[in-house]
Amino acid sequence: MSPETTFDAVIVGAGAAGMMCGRTAGQRGRKVLLLERSPKAGRKILISGGGRCNFTNLRVEPGNYLSDNPHFCKSALSRFTPLDFIHLVEKYGIAYHEKTPGQLFCDDRARRIVDLLLAECKAGGCIIKTGCAVRRIEKKNTFSVQTDSATYTAASLVVATGGLSYPETGATGFGYEIAEQFGLAVIACKPALVPLSYRSADRKRYGSLSGISIIAAVSTGGTTFTDAILFTHQGLSGPAILQLSSYWTPGRPITLDLLPHLRLDEAILKWKSERPKAELKTLLKEHLPERLAHRFLDLHGPSRPVRQLTERDGAALARIFHHWQIQPGGTEGYGKAEVTRGGIDTRELSSKTFESLKVPGLYFIGEVLDVTGWLGGFNFQWAWASGHCAGLFV
Ligand SMILES: Cc1cc2nc3c(=O)[nH]c(=O)nc-3n(C[C@H](O)[C@H](O)[C@H](O)COP(=O)(O)OP(=O)(O)OC[C@H]3O[C@@H](n4cnc5c(N)ncnc54)[C@H](O)[C@@H]3O)c2cc1C
Known part of the structure; x- marks a missing residue:
């Protein structure tokens, strides 16, 4: 040889x-x-x-x-x-x-x-x-x-x-x-460290939010990451979602807290006493991108002056923004995954x-x-x- x-x-x-x-x-x-x-x-x-x-x-x-x-x-x-x-x-x-x-x-x-x-x-x-x-x-x-x-x-x-x-x-x-x-x-x-894609009904609901980035706490099966998320046309991306994707099991939902640094039920009580005539969407705009706040209110409950919100409304709104549950349709695959x-x-x-x-x-x-x-x-x-x-x- x-x-x-x-x-x-x-x-x-x-x-x-x-x-x-x-x-x-x-x-x-x-x-x-x-x-x-x-x-x-x-x-x-x-x-x-x-x-x-x-x-x-x-x-x-x-x-x-x-x-x-x-x-x-x-x-x-x-x-x-x-x-x-x-x-x-x-x-x-x-x-x-x-x-x-x-x-x-x-x-x-x-x-x-x-x-x-x-x-x-x-x-x-x-x-x-x-x-x-x-x-x-x-x-x-x-x-x-x-x-x-x-x-x-x-x-x-x-x-x-x-x-x-x-x-x-x-x-x-x-x-x-x-x-x-x-x-x-x-x-x-x-695929891991990969964007998660919407199911088709959710793409219709949330696809228009493409380009919006916020800090959120995202969870699945007991694991939580708090970092930036990015809404895309296809689904959700950004560091917190990429991290979560490694832990996500297909068929399981993920939960997002879109306001991890605010207690919405407490904020509503405060707004009711300090700014009762203000519209919920106006107040939410101070904590979330306008397009996102409006879309979520359009989908999950109309905006009203905060003085009209009952305790039950406050709890329901807190559930929507702190516990947004969504079931991804899948991942964007090996073509977009950082690792296997x-x-x-x-x-x-x-x-x-x-x-x-x-x-x-x-x-x-x-x-x-x-x-x-x-x-x-x-x-x-x-x-x-x-x-x-x-x-x-x-
Ligand atoms: C877009 C992107 C960004 C990333 N950014 C980061 C980052 O910033 N920080 C971080 O820690 N990680 C990052 N990663 C992950 C990181 O790149 C990988 O985990 C790391 O490169 C793995 O190293 P490796 O040597 O095991 O494999 P690789 O770097 O993938 O190398 C494997 C090599 O084997 C060769 N090969 C395969 N089959 C054959 C064959 N039959 N014959 C000869 N050669 C073959 C391939 O061509 C390749 O060059 C990123 C990954 C991607 C895709």
Whole structure:
């Protein structure tokens, strides 16, 4: 076998996790090949965080991750922390800022993070071949990795193929196919961090609110997020809805408190004594966008001078604005989802090395695993941490 086709480790996928793994393994002196089907490495990083890459979060906790095996992520997250990645960012002189508390973004372009990873891979002598899709894997003593143009062999195979979201960035289900080929369980996948769409009757009722953004408390099944929501033509989006989507079960309703910082029943009592002649819609306009207040009053009860409102009316209005219940028709799918929930069952792997417990030499890292972070830099931190930790062992 010629030396160019034999490696200590072949990594499938040059995204966030794959490059991090290649860098760590290469800098340990391992001979590493990274194979990427897209023409460029790190395409998802380039479009992340609105082009500025929310590369980590200062407040990473295991509780920010969803998984059928919630303890699995703890070890890697504690061994490669946000500060470890920040050190790398500072080593390359990349300017960054904290946006929403804890969320760190590049000051200029996400490209800087990809350049950092490429430079780190180069420093470790890790070879990256782009435009090189892996088609088939076989295992005898070593792994045989087939692309359209060559076959490579390696003692370790790392699957870093990511999730199914944003297919235009190169996402494929190949990682799940490899898991199935080797008999590893896969937890059912679904789009997460994704806008929720209306059922058709609700689209008629609320579609005209498109473009309105407010702070709301959104809940489903006992989980609540308070943050911005955005009304769209198709449904509901914005950070609070994206977060909730990861917890939402199809067929279940979600509940929205559209006035989380006001007790409407108490406010009505106050208005009745202080401004009895004022119309409800005029008063609500001080707390909600006019279009939203009017639409909800049109749909759920006409506006009147507040002095005419009974205690019962007050309670009914509080229910409408604090407990707006809606049943989403679905999500906007993988085309609009930031991540994939589900993936390779982590009970199949060592939480220290990321190696399969059944198949020696086979590793899985990053989003392909059943570990899904919240919005806000948590998914990249998982990619860095899992990639780095596996890179210490391949
Ligand atoms: C629009 C958008 C914005 C986001 N913004 C943020 C953010 O700001 N902060 C954050 O923390 N997270 C963000 N995320 C999520 C984050 O990008 C992912 O969680 C992260 O990139 C996962 O890293 P990964 O290496 O596991 O997978 P990926 O980065 O998806 O990399 C997987 C790679 O494998 C390659 N591949 C697949 N199949 C094959 C094959 N057969 N052969 C060869 N190569 C293959 C793919 O082309 C891809 O390059 C965002 C996601 C999206 C879609």
